[in-house]
Every structure is written in structure tokens, then in C-alpha cells.
Amino acid sequence: MPGINLKSPSLGVAVNQLLEQVIDSLCPLCEQRSVNSHLCEVCAGWLQPLPDPCPSCAAPHTLNTQCGRCQQRPPPWQSATVGWVLEGATRFLIHRMKYHRDFASARALARQWWQHQAMHQPSVDALVPVPLHRSKARKRGFNQAEWLADHWARQAGLPVWTGLIKQHPTPPLEGLNRVQRRQALKGVFLIQQPPPKRVAIVDDVLTTGATAAELTRTLKRAGVQQIELWTLARTPLGNL
Ligand SMILES: [Zn+2]
Ligand SMILES: [Zn+2]
Known part of the structure; x- marks a missing residue:
């Protein structure tokens, strides 16, 4: 059952939490009974894992070896861990989480991702x-990346590091080429505290990779030595 949208974020969160307690036994996709609002077995089967992904960019069908694109131009991060292809049920649940603040969908995805990745001892110091x-x-009242980082940090027993800000808004990146995207994002992140040495950048979706790449470069300049990328899903085409 979807959460509801309210103008006030804190009131919205409180009402959503209350609703969650009431409806905490439904699968967020099919709304059949399901313990603790987990995805039921049938619906969990609709989330499509990335087949044999590239360890650097998660492009599918690379037999788990680095794809040609990454061999030519490796991404600035060390590895990308991505749950599913951004299609069908995955796309629907992420949309529910992001634009409708549906915490049942968010929890179901985050839990499923954690089990799927079996990353119970990640080799990072903090999640970013x-x-x-x-x-x-302010407009959205909710940062899905923060929500995911909080959830996974609790699972991993790690802190969430939020010592940086996005200084100005960026235009939509779709339709821009790689150089234009990089230009549009240059210098957009500002570090405000010394970061940990090893981090995982957390976001809901890996699309062009341009934002994560700029964030990675910024963190590296501030002294971060190892950077992983964790996202729920990736756009189906290998167009990073
Ligand atoms: Zn279901
Ligand atoms: Zn790759």
C-alpha cells in the first residue's frame, strides 16, 4: 500500500510511520499478506538481477570481468555493486520510494538488496x-540516497558520513554527452569535514555515472583512498 504525500516532511514521515505499523504485513508490490512487509516470493522474483556484471560499472553480460569500455577508460571508483536492472518491478518500487516517499517499498528494496549482495562485512569505513x-x-522532502545509506549502515554496523554538500543545482544530465555532463557537474560538491579513508557512495540508481564520478573525484582530492559505489539499480543500456 502506498504511503501518502504531505506538505510537511516531518508530519509526512510521522504519518507514514504510523501507516506502516498498521499495514506492516503486506507485500508492497502485490499487497498480499507478507511478514514485515517483505516482498513476497513471487514479487521478489520480478526484480531482475544484472546478469554477469562488469565489476567496475555493472554493465551486464561481461562474464564478471571488466568490460571493454572500463578497460579503455576505467571509472574513478574501484568497484560498483548494483542490484538490478532498472525495469519493471524494480523501476516501479524505486519510483514509489523516490517520488511518493513510500517507505514500505524502500525497506523492501533495501532489505532485498542487502540479502542479495550478502555484503555482511564490507571493506569500507563509512557510507556516503x-x-x-x-x-x-526541500522540494522533495526526502533524499532516497540518505535513506538507503542509513538503512545499509545499520545493517553493516558502519557510520554514514555526510560531511559534504551539493553547492548548486545541476541541469538534467540525460541528453548531454560525457564531456558536457562532466562540465555541468564540475566543482558541484564541497567537502566540509575530513572524510574517512575508505567509503561506499550510495545512490538509488546508476544512470550515466557522471554524478558518482564527480563525487568520487572530489572525495579522492580530499584524501579518500578507496571508493566503492552501491546502488539499487542500473539503467539497462551500457551507456555510462
Ligand atoms: Zn507480492
Ligand atoms: Zn564496465
């Missing part, structure tokens, strides 16, 4: 959610 610019955060 991709920040939103404050105007966007």
Missing part, C-alpha cells in the same frame, strides 16, 4: 549518500 542540493531536498 549522494547529497541533493538544498532546493531539491
Whole structure:
């Protein structure tokens, strides 16, 4: 059952939490009975894992070896861990989470991802959610990357590091080429505290990879030595 949208984020969160307690036994996709609002077995089967992904960019069908694109131009992060292809049920649940603040969908996805990745001892010191610019955060009232980072940090027993901000809003990146995307994002993140040495950047979806790449470069300049990328899903085409 979907959560509801309210103008006030804190009131919205409180009402959503109350609703969650009431409806905490339904699968968020088919709304059949399901313990603790987990995805039921049938619906969990609709989430499509990336087949044999590239360890650097998660492009599918690479037999788990680095794809040609990454061999030519490796991404700045060390590895990408991505749950599913951004299609069908995955796309629907992420949309529910992101634009309708549906925490049942968010929890179901985050839990399923954690089990799927079996990353019970990740080799990082902290999780870093991709920040939103404050105007966007205010408008949406919810940063899905922060929510995911909080959830996975609890699972991993790690802190969430939020010592950086997005200084200004960026235009939509779809339709821009790689150089234009990089230009549009240059210098957009500002580090405000010394970061940990090894981090995982957390976001809901890996699309062009341009935002994560800029964030990675910024963190590296501030002294971070190892950077992983964790996202729920990836766009189906290998167009990073
Ligand atoms: Zn279901
Ligand atoms: Zn690759």
C-alpha cells in the first residue's frame, strides 16, 4: 500500500510511520499478506538481477570481468555493486520510494538488496549518500540516497558520513554527452569535514555515472583512498 504525500516532511514521515505499523504485513508490490512487509516470493522474483556484471560499472553480460569500455577508460571508483536492472518491478518500487516517499517499498528494496549482495562485512569505513542540493531536498522532502545509506549502515554496523554538500543545482544530465555532463557537474560538491579513508557512495540508481564520478573525484582530492559505489539499480543500456 502506498504511503501518502504531505506538505510537511516531518508530519509526512510521522504519518507514514504510523501507516506502516498498521499495514506492516503486506507485500508492497502485490499487497498480499507478507511478514514485515517483505516482498513476497513471487514479487521478489520480478526484480531482475544484472546478469554477469562488469565489476567496475555493472554493465551486464561481461562474464564478471571488466568490460571493454572500463578497460579503455576505467571509472574513478574501484568497484560498483548494483542490484538490478532498472525495469519493471524494480523501476516501479524505486519510483514509489523516490517520488511518493513510500517507505514500505524502500525497506523492501533495501532489505532485498542487502540479502542479495550478502555484503555482511564490507571493506569500507563509512557510507556516503549522494547529497541533493538544498532546493531539491526541500522540494522533495526526502533524499532516497540518505535513506538507503542509513538503512545499509545499520545493517553493516558502519557510520554514514555526510560531511559534504551539493553547492548548486545541476541541469538534467540525460541528453548531454560525457564531456558536457562532466562540465555541468564540475566543482558541484564541497567537502566540509575530513572524510574517512575508505567509503561506499550510495545512490538509488546508476544512470550515466557522471554524478558518482564527480563525487568520487572530489572525495579522492580530499584524501579518500578507496571508493566503492552501491546502488539499487542500473539503467539497462551500457551507456555510462
Ligand atoms: Zn507480492
Ligand atoms: Zn564496465
